[in-house]
Amino acid sequence: MHTATLIRGDGIGPEITEATLEIIKAAGVKIKWEEVTAGEGALEKYGTPLPDEVISSLKSTGVGLKGPLTTPVGSGFRSINVALRKELDLYANLRPARSFPGVKALYEGIDLVVVRENTEDLYAGVEHMVGDDAAESIKIITRKASERVARFAFDYAQNAGRKKVTAVHKANILKLSDGLFLEAVRKVAEDYPHLEFDDCIVDNMAMQLVQKPWQYEVMVMPNLYGDILSDLCAGLVGGLGLVPGANIGDESALFEPVHGSAPKYAGQNRVNPTAMIMAAVLMLGYLGENEAANKIERNLAALLEDGEYVTPDLGGTTGTREMALALAEAVSLS
Numbered sequence: 001m002h003t004a005t006l007i008r009g010d011g012i013g014p015e016i017t018e019a020t021l022e023i024i025k026a027a028g029v030k031i032k033w034e035e036v037t038a039g040e041g042a043l044e045k046y047g048t049p050l051p052d053e054v055i056s057s058l059k060s061t062g063v064g065l066k067g068p069l070t071t072p073v074g075s076g077f078r079s080i081n082v083a084l085r086k087e088l089d090l091y092a093n094l095r096p097a098r099s100f101p102g103v104k105a106l107y108e109g110i111d112l113v114v115v116r117e118n119t120e121d122l123y124a125g126v127e128h129m130v131g132d133d134a135a136e137s138i139k140i141i142t143r144k145a146s147e148r149v150a151r152f153a154f155d156y157a158q159n160a161g162r163k164k165v166t167a168v169h170k171a172n173i174l175k176l177s178d179g180l181f182l183e184a185v186r187k188v189a190e191d192y193p194h195l196e197f198d199d200c201i202v203d204n205m206a207m208q209l210v211q212k213p214w215q216y217e218v219m220v221m222p223n224l225y226g227d228i229l230s231d232l233c234a235g236l237v238g239g240l241g242l243v244p245g246a247n248i249g250d251e252s253a254l255f256e257p258v259h260g261s262a263p264k265y266a267g268q269n270r271v272n273p274t275a276m277i278m279a280a281v282l283m284l285g286y287l288g289e290n291e292a293a294n295k296i297e298r299n300l301a302a303l304l305e306d307g308e309y310v311t312p313d314l315g316g317t318t319g320t321r322e323m324a325l326a327l328a329e330a331v332s333l334s
């Protein structure tokens with residue numbers, strides 16, 4: 001029996017979480033969930049979007065599954081996601097985007113992995129007004145954070161049988177900050193001579209990914225570029241409803257969909273639970289439950305390919321709950 005923290009999240013979070021719990025149960029994995037509330041729900045209930053018990057639960061269980069959390073744009077509280085990643089030092093954000101046969105997308109056979117630095121860059125939250133009419137946000141890049149995320153990316157590539165790692169940066173313009181990031185990744189690359197290594201400027205990378213995504217395997221990059229390019233990769237394989245993310249540190253890991261809380265669809269039983277289910281697949285792999293993880297992914301791929309039980313974003317008419325029930329049945333029978 002595993003123990004894990006559960007955060008259902010805001011907006012569509014509770015629906016996709018419920019769907020995912022069904023699937024984990026059907027796969028026969030026993031997890032004792034420690035349920036905590038964060039985000040808008042916690043603000044209403046406890047007066048704070050990030051109660052202490054969220055951090056303490058994740059510190060004690062060491063692993064968590066989380067639905068998306070709403071962050072107000074411009075004003076209001078700071079992003080809880082960013083706070084969680086910083087507080088738990090979840091320094092690597094792994095975002096695999098793979099094609100599912102049967103899901104309409106620009107290309108077939110895409111299998112890309114974005115490794116996003118998760119603790120610094122413009123997300124360090126150091127920004128201030130300069131008078132009334134100017135604002136400054138500070139981009140922080142350190143050798144330590146750059147080296148450890150690079151090492152994570154190369155280790156991941158090695159363990160996953162990948163052949164190539166690409167560093168993404170803007171070191172031609174941001175000579176000091178991105179220059180330091182690139183220098184750190186190049187140094188780490190020397191320890192992995194059996195893996196191919198190259199680098200690409202982020203704007204060119206955006207174009208290359210749209211035109212010839214098959215050139216890349218694992219890409220490692222600072223926080224902001226990773227946030228943007230991982231959504232681009234999600235777009236390449238059929239949309240945000242499909243792509244999971246893992247926030248990983250040395251002491252704990254937190255698994256979630258890449259997408260947000262999509263408030264306009266909340267409570268409508270129509271969003272795609274795939275990203276959250278794939279987040280659970282990553283979590284089960286992290287827990288060593290590889291057989292269950294493979295079983296869920298295999299059956300999910302078959303269900304998507306079959307196309308009968310898919311949600312409206314994939315051109316179907318099935319509800320979130322009904323898609324989950326169909327998948328749970330297939331998983332329990334396989």
Ligand code: NAD
Pocket residue numbers: 067068069070071072073081240241256257258259260261262263264270271272273274275313
């Ligand atoms: P979003 O990802 O919530 O939604 C953008 C669009 O993507 C939706 O309108 C919908 O068309 C589609 N979409 C997203 N998830 C889907 C799913 N499962 N199935 C089908 N379609 C799906 O992005 P947003 O509207 O920019 O952000 C809404 C809120 O979520 C904001 O408060 C934002 O800060 C927050 N957010 C949270 C996280 C997180 O918790 N990790 C990540 C991104 C955004």
